[in-house]
Amino acid sequence: MGKLNHALLLATSFLQHFHRSPSFTPHHQSNNLSKHRVKPSHPFSMTATADATPKTSAPTSNSSSISSSRTRPSLIVFDLDNTLWTPELYQLRKLQRNKKNPIAGKDVTLFPAAASIIQKIRSSPRNDDDDDNPWSNTRFAVASRTKSVDWATDLLVQFGLDDFFHYKEIFPGDKKTHFRNLREKSGVEYSEMLFFDDSRDGRFGNCVPVSELGVLSVHCPGGLHCETIWTRALECFGEWSGDGSPAGTVVEWEGSVTTTMMLGGGGGGEERKVGERFEGIVKTVKRDKRFGFISYGDGRTRDMFFHFSSLSNVNDDINRGDKVSFNIVNDPQKRKDAASDVKILSRATSSPPPRSDDTKTDKNTNTVNMRVFSMNLPFAALLANGYKTLETRNGTMFTPYPEGTKMLLHVGQRRYPDGDRHIDVMRGGGLSDEDIAALKRLPPGFSKGMAVAIVEIGKTFDTTLEERCVGDFERRVAAFGADSGRRATEIKRVEYLKRGVKVSGRGGVFKVDIEKDVLPDGWL
Numbered sequence: 001m002g003k004l005n006h007a008l009l010l011a012t013s014f015l016q017h018f019h020r021s022p023s024f025t026p027h028h029q030s031n032n033l034s035k036h037r038v039k040p041s042h043p044f045s046m047t048a049t050a051d052a053t054p055k056t057s058a059p060t061s062n063s064s065s066i067s068s069s070r071t072r073p074s075l076i077v078f079d080l081d082n083t084l085w086t087p088e089l090y091q092l093r094k095l096q097r098n099k100k101n102p103i104a105g106k107d108v109t110l111f112p113a114a115a116s117i118i119q120k121i122r123s124s125p126r127n128d129d130d131d132d133n134p135w136s137n138t139r140f141a142v143a144s145r146t147k148s149v150d151w152a153t154d155l156l157v158q159f160g161l162d163d164f165f166h167y168k169e170i171f172p173g174d175k176k177t178h179f180r181n182l183r184e185k186s187g188v189e190y191s192e193m194l195f196f197d198d199s200r201d202g203r204f205g206n207c208v209p210v211s212e213l214g215v216l217s218v219h220c221p222g223g224l225h226c227e228t229i230w231t232r233a234l235e236c237f238g239e240w241s242g243d244g245s246p247a248g249t250v251v252e253w254e255g256s257v258t259t260t261m262m263l264g265g266g267g268g269g270e271e272r273k274v275g276e277r278f279e280g281i282v283k284t285v286k287r288d289k290r291f292g293f294i295s296y297g298d299g300r301t302r303d304m305f306f307h308f309s310s311l312s313n314v315n316d317d318i319n320r321g322d323k324v325s326f327n328i329v330n331d332p333q334k335r336k337d338a339a340s341d342v343k344i345l346s347r348a349t350s351s352p353p354p355r356s357d358d359t360k361t362d363k364n365t366n367t368v369n370m371r372v373f374s375m376n377l378p379f380a381a382l383l384a385n386g387y388k389t390l391e392t393r394n395g396t397m398f399t400p401y402p403e404g405t406k407m408l409l410h411v412g413q414r415r416y417p418d419g420d421r422h423i424d425v426m427r428g429g430g431l432s433d434e435d436i437a438a439l440k441r442l443p444p445g446f447s448k449g450m451a452v453a454i455v456e457i458g459k460t461f462d463t464t465l466e467e468r469c470v471g472d473f474e475r476r477v478a479a480f481g482a483d484s485g486r487r488a489t490e491i492k493r494v495e496y497l498k499r500g501v502k503v504s505g506r507g508g509v510f511k512v513d514i515e516k517d518v519l520p521d522g523w524l
Helices: 002-019 093-097 112-123 149-158 175-186 207-212 227-242 379-384 421-428 433-439 471-477
Strands: 075-078 139-144 167-170 193-197 216-219 249-251 257-259 278-286 291-296 304-307 323-331 336-346 359-361 367-377 390-393 406-415 450-462 487-502 509-515
Touching: 075 175, 112 227, 139 175, 149 167, 167 175, 175 193, 175 207, 193 207, 193 227, 207 216, 207 249, 216 227, 227 249, 304 323, 367 379, 379 406, 379 450, 379 487, 390 471, 406 509, 421 433, 421 471
Parallel strands: 075 139, 075 193, 139 167, 193 216, 216 249, 304 336, 367 406
Antiparallel strands: 249 257, 278 291, 278 323, 291 304, 323 336, 359 367, 367 509, 390 487, 406 450, 450 487
């Protein structure tokens, strides 16, 4: 029922919009967009940042402030799923099983603002030599990583948009490849392109990676649901072009602008200032090969490689669990990021004692009393293997526990009956069936009925159905939005125990005594 209500809500919003405006058809004529340029009332300034907080002036919905065609993009590119239309095509599992094609306006709907924007563009004069046509020098394209290529192509025809787009790059893979193809086919340089996408950064992000090419990217996590996103993006393009078109620029959903300094080719899409230092915990040490890995950032950040030669004091004896600070540099030969100038901040053995609400250690024994929560396969394995970085529940199980609380993960005796829908979610993120199978497996020696890993939780927060239906959220949970609980808890870090421990599972959060030597180093 959750999915049906969501679909009805979207459909109602769509119909209400067009009750107030002329019907959207491929060749409908309406008033032109304003052709007059108004000089921006504020300078366009962008600051390198790691937290996407810089702000420009608030977005405006007044289309008369849009810059003239002379400062408009030569090519405007749209993502499809959750940008031009909703839902994402991989969510239409019933149609896939029944081998039916989605119907435009029924199974898939355009966002009202997207339809209105295209309607206004199409109503402008189509004579490329007409100086009064604000779009005479602009072409349009789509770039989609969907695996449902035939569906997407057919839906463009059904919506009457097939002839609107000059170029179509629809295939799974790297969004940068789409844009390299677009540049080759159109002859338009990256600095003359504008790109709209619902996914910003991280493992499945598109805006930040494409911005690295020199394309001004616009993050619209809820799709083109209002025209202020569009008008603000056009304003920013004119200002950005006048400021030298710096690469790594993203227009955020609320209208602010972020310029990121991208270091190296790590491919993680992280935003970093030049010389910025990071802090993390040493996760792995390979003494025989003189390298290791540092866990840092949120649950989506890849562990950072370091070599012993990168220690600020080469005589330091670095161990698992040590807290360190470091810079990130790029190895041009290996084309990978690595930690440099690694400084040990505190030793694992000198870590502060655990809080009374976290773990309790009896100094006279070899055991520690810890909280435990239970999950069934395959989600327990997905969490333990680092793929699942959000756990959602409808209850308040994690609500009493502050950020940083450590718990053991117990694997229940049953298998969660989700009809393998998690596979659709993971495939939608670009994972192969082989990758998915590996993430769903526990290592040898770990099985049902055991405590298998230790977890540090982050914040617990309430969500709406709309927020849960965003692709990035679904992939972090490994479940579709309608199948997820309304309270989400972040998984900050997780590591397997040194060996599995038999534990009798119970509901909610419960406590057990566990031998200290099974815990990975640095967690107590």
